Amino acid sequence: MHTTLTPPESAKYLRLNLGPSHPATHGTLRVLVDLEGEIIRDMKLEIGYLHRCFEKMAETHTWNQVIPFTDRLNYVSAMMNNVGYVRSVEKLLGVEPTKRCQRVRVILCELSRIIDHLVCIGANAVDLGALTTFWYFFRERENVYDLFEALCGARLTTSVTRVGGMYKDLPEGWLEWCRRVVNHLPRTLDDVETLLTANRIWIDRTKGIGVISKESALDYGFTGPCLRATGIPYDIRKAMPYYDYDKFAWDVVTETGGDTYSRYLVRMGEMRQSLKIIHQCLDDMPGGSINIDDWAVVLPPKDQVYNSIEGLMAHFKLIMHGIRPPAGEVYDCTEAANGELGFFISSDNQGRPYRVRVRPPCFAIYQAFPEMCIGQTVSDAVATLGSLNIVAGELDR
Amino acid sequence: MQETDTKLLANVLPNLPESIQAAIVAVEDFKGETTVTLKRESVRAVIQFLKTDPNFRFDVMMDLFAMDYLKYSSEQPERFAVVYYLVSLLQGRRVRLKVFVPEEDPTIDSIHDIYKAANWFEREAWDLYGIVFNAHPNLIRILCHTEFVGHPLRKDYPSDQYQRLKTAAPSEGL
Numbered sequence: 001m002h003t004t005l006t007p008p009e010s011a012k013y014l015r016l017n018l019g020p021s022h023p024a025t026h027g028t029l030r031v032l033v034d035l036e037g038e039i040i041r042d043m044k045l046e047i048g049y050l051h052r053c054f055e056k057m058a059e060t061h062t063w064n065q066v067i068p069f070t071d072r073l074n075y076v077s078a079m080m081n082n083v084g085y086v087r088s089v090e091k092l093l094g095v096e097p098t099k100r101c102q103r104v105r106v107i108l109c110e111l112s113r114i115i116d117h118l119v120c121i122g123a124n125a126v127d128l129g130a131l132t133t134f135w136y137f138f139r140e141r142e143n144v145y146d147l148f149e150a151l152c153g154a155r156l157t158t159s160v161t162r163v164g165g166m167y168k169d170l171p172e173g174w175l176e177w178c179r180r181v182v183n184h185l186p187r188t189l190d191d192v193e194t195l196l197t198a199n200r201i202w203i204d205r206t207k208g209i210g211v212i213s214k215e216s217a218l219d220y221g222f223t224g225p226c227l228r229a230t231g232i233p234y235d236i237r238k239a240m241p242y243y244d245y246d247k248f249a250w251d252v253v254t255e256t257g258g259d260t261y262s263r264y265l266v267r268m269g270e271m272r273q274s275l276k277i278i279h280q281c282l283d284d285m286p287g288g289s290i291n292i293d294d295w296a297v298v299l300p301p302k303d304q305v306y307n308s309i310e311g312l313m314a315h316f317k318l319i320m321h322g323i324r325p326p327a328g329e330v331y332d333c334t335e336a337a338n339g340e341l342g343f344f345i346s347s348d349n350q351g352r353p354y355r356v357r358v359r360p361p362c363f364a365i366y367q368a369f370p371e372m373c374i375g376q377t378v379s380d381a382v383a384t385l386g387s388l389n390i391v392a393g394e395l396d397r
Numbered sequence: 398m399q400e401t402d403t404k405l406l407a408n409v410l411p412n413l414p415e416s417i418q419a420a421i422v423a424v425e426d427f428k429g430e431t432t433v434t435l436k437r438e439s440v441r442a443v444i445q446f447l448k449t450d451p452n453f454r455f456d457v458m459m460d461l462f463a464m465d466y467l468k469y470s471s472e473q474p475e476r477f478a479v480v481y482y483l484v485s486l487l488q489g490r491r492v493r494l495k496v497f498v499p500e501e502d503p504t505i506d507s508i509h510d511i512y513k514a515a516n517w518f519e520r521e522a523w524d525l526y527g528i529v530f531n532a533h534p535n536l537i538r539i540l541c542h543t544e545f546v547g548h549p550l551r552k553d554y555p556s557d558q559y560q561r562l563k564t565a566a567p568s569e570g571l
Binding site: 047048051053055056057059060091092094216218219220221223232234239240327328329330331333340342344346348349350354355357359363364367368396397 | 427428430432456457458459460462464465468469470471480482486489493512513514516517518521525538539540541542549550556
């Protein structure tokens, strides 16, 4: 079953296991390297340590029951997975969420993108020995998690969306609270930029490290910040706008280096753009219902369930049999924190998905890791790995 | 190809040369997405063409995965299918290609040398569905354990089945 690395020429190379217990690999990535001194001459990857067969489990649950599983894909920004999945189901059903719901989803997605980037940059800096930025960023992340907790009771695994709407509407005062959190973020970003962007050590450790060319990045199927760091301004929010992303004033951030430093700059820039989008959403939040008015898709209000036979029946049908999208196959993608998160779903008009396929952005990106590291040192590989933001939940599913 | 198919095809892939059109079995439109079904033997030729032809330049292979239609409600030409999802960033064009693969001979040509991305995606399709990609350089399991028997995403693999590992020892190589 196994293939091996190119046989070491005599005892010239030292074979070393980098992970899965290495701190930078988070217990889930095994990297086998052949070393000549400190220089990596060959590298092989083993993944699957966190494989839970999400796609198989999805086939045995109702459409709405799949949502909690999607939390566990990219668990650093769970809400984006929730939104990505229900968007596919809504496309198959042919329903459009209400304007208010769309706006709320945009706010949650952009907040998730920010905390995802915070974790990525923070953890990347920790791997290189810079602990301060990590604490600065995690304070902000806690603030955002408090917001999430107020909204849905969970911090990490949120399961906040439902097909046709949300788990529930925003609690009172949430928008003002959100504005306070968002207003506090730029100062932290400034602080961290002061600490890192022109820092001699940070630049030495990241500039020209883990470089990937434009052509290679496309060939490997890169998307998201890692692609934009090579100079290609591709962002699904601009290329195939959804939820009015084309109506907000914001820019796609690109850099041209294709290295770890460029990826850092892209993520820092994207957080500021996300803040811009959130502010525009907060300034213009439509009223009305958060859920669509179709009891074949969303649960009826509780007073209808308790006091009317129609409401009770609709509730019973949805809980026992679930929604029933028509037979067919659709693919829908959203711009998640790591790139194109696609859900291909196939239905044969039953209460359960026939097939749910996730297109995880990490999977394509991590495949290029050896190409980015061969010829560099082990410590450079650690710097590169952090900047790719590989989340094993999404990589292994 | 039927006449309606030709019209649909013109929307997503206009002005295809005869040789490539001959490889197309059917074109289907659903919810604004077009799926082009190809003959199994010409999958490499078509994908190579779509990637390199200056009119199309599908520079990204966004996704590649397999399907098992064993228990699907409507009749399908074959049990398995391999689905390719190509994207042209320049033109903002996306196309889904589907190739049916029979149960008794679940093989298809690998495209790992056309798109570097295909390598792992094909390994995954082999791991989970048992589709053999001809001429793939390293067709080994990628998500499941090396001792795993069978292909878990096939519809005849029970979702509650357990397998006990024989050894706890890590693998020597990869």
